[in-house]
Amino acid sequence: MQDRPTAAELVATVTEFLESEVLPNVDGTLRYHTLVAANLLKILRREVDLQSAADAAERTALQDLLGAPEVDDLLTLNERLHRLLLEADDLQPGFEARAWQVLMEATGAKLAVNKPGYDRYDMAIEVTP
């Protein structure tokens, strides 16, 4: 068993250090890059909490969509879907709509890690200007 601080606690500690001790003392490009670094650590912190459940859900959804329950590797599943969407002349009726659903779920899970709240957004502006 690893000692405290845990991985999550280490990430939180470094984030605090960047924000409270480094940020007030830098400007220009270094300030911008410090903000980026702190944000990346917050992403990492959320990923520790959320990613394994998100990967499991994405794996099941892709296996189901592609009819490939024997394939466990998420990268392989994504590669298959990518190739299919790019190269298949004809897809089964409704396949693209089902793919859209699966991809929107996976995208929502990635947003929850990388940019929470980005999907709270009124789409109407894009459609009816």
Add this chain to the structure above:
Amino acid sequence: MTHLRDLGRIAEDLGDYLSGAWGRPVTAVRLVETSVGARRGNILFDAEDPTNPAGPTTHELVVTIYPPAGAVLFGVESETTVLRLAEAAGAPVAHVYEVCTDPTRFGEPFFISSRVRGDSLPRNLLRMVAADDTLGPRIGRQLGAAFAAIHRTPGSATPEAVRRGALTDRPSEISLAVLGEQLDELLQPAPVFALGLRWLTRNQPDWTGEHVMVHSDVRNGNILVSPDGGLEAILDWEGCHTGDPHEDLAWLCVRTWRFGNDHLEVGGLCERRHLVDGYEEAGGRFDPDAFTWWKILGTLRWGIGLSRQATQHLNGTYRNIAMAASGRRAVELEYDLLRLLQAASAAR
């Protein structure tokens, strides 16, 4: 790179160059370096011209210095040619005074242009617009008129270096081919981008048949704005190419360039109707279906662009923490792309 320049030496060289070009003594003073991306260096300076026939004058100028050959999208001659074409057509751009292709002077080619006032930082523009209800719509109309001017230049009048494909090719096909190649080069599968490319390939817009000059990167961040004058100039002509005018109108309206001010489609500054009104009043022809197609393409283009930035970081071409972070921003464009595809499918 640029911050290591010897400004004292550059001041002397600029003075010598302008004195030779104008045939009277000119001194370059008050040099200030600004950064416009990693590729080129911009230095603001004043040229004192005490024996100007019209009376002693101080010219407010900018010198743009190119990096060594090979690192540029296109060279000093092409960029200044399109700037002059845009100015002649009536678009707001810096006036080009001098072009020097001889690399022996600063070690690199350069051009000297007028210094246009205004601010280009997106957050500052959003603040200006929030402080004055009339400013955003005004900028939108000015941008529409500026696009109409740029697009009046036929592709056949542009220099060879800015032509993409043959002038008989469909611009949508050319853009799809570029994005298809870039998608193949990414470090991981991206089925959302593949779905977008699939839809775009199968739903290409009508094409009138005539390529025009397209800036391709007009957005909040590449325009100079002042609170009293509105749009002062369009910057950064490096990506100029021939194509469909809707590419320009739509790129400006991609959600990313709103910087969180999502309800104002045109760069977070105003509604689409102000842009379109300005465009049509100045003689531009607007097709909403072509606009939607190019907006979806622009969203895909920037999503792939962000992934490419992360690739450059990860493969060591350009190690930089902001480039790394771009890899985790690509999902924002995936989300926007999926929503746009949903709306487009519902509409057809």
